[in-house]
Amino acid sequence: MEKFAKSKKSPIGYLPFVEVCVKQHNKYEAKKYVSKVTPEQKVKAHLAIGDLEGAAEAAIERRSEGEISTVLSRCSPTTDRALLERLNRARSTAAKK
Numbered sequence: 001m002e003k004f005a006k007s008k009k010s011p012i013g014y015l016p017f018v019e020v021c022v023k024q025h026n027k028y029e030a031k032k033y034v035s036k037v038t039p040e041q042k043v044k045a046h047l048a049i050g051d052l053e054g055a056a057e058a059a060i061e062r063r064s065e066g067e068i069s070t071v072l073s074r075c076s077p078t079t080d081r082a083l084l085e086r087l088n089r090a091r092s093t094a095a096k097k
Contacts, residue, residue, distance in 0.1 A: 015041045022048045043067045047074060056083055060090040068094060 010017070014036040021030035030049045037045040039062060046055035052074060059067035068091045075084050 010036075013038060013041065015045055018045045018048050043070065047071070052080060052083060056087055060087070063090075063094045065091055065094045 014033045015038075017033040018030045018037065021027070021033070027049045031051075034042070034045045034049065034051075034054070039058070042058035043055045043062075043064075046052075046058060047070070052071060055071045055074075056068075059071050068087050072084065072087050072091070075087070077084065
């Protein structure tokens, strides 16, 4: 699959590659394609592989209130406290603009 993905630009994008890898329980392989996903799909791709930090980074970078809220909904108040604070600050900044 990696050889096919590298052969030329995918007409369907790379999110389907991530989703298939996750469905097959191969997060290691899925991580290879996350960097190739379009900026609009980065949050979804990071969440698919369970990478909250990466999803938060992508949502904050895009200043998308909806994406920030999606990542916030996946965070646990006990284990992701610093990430929650960072996302809440970013959400309030995005709301002001």
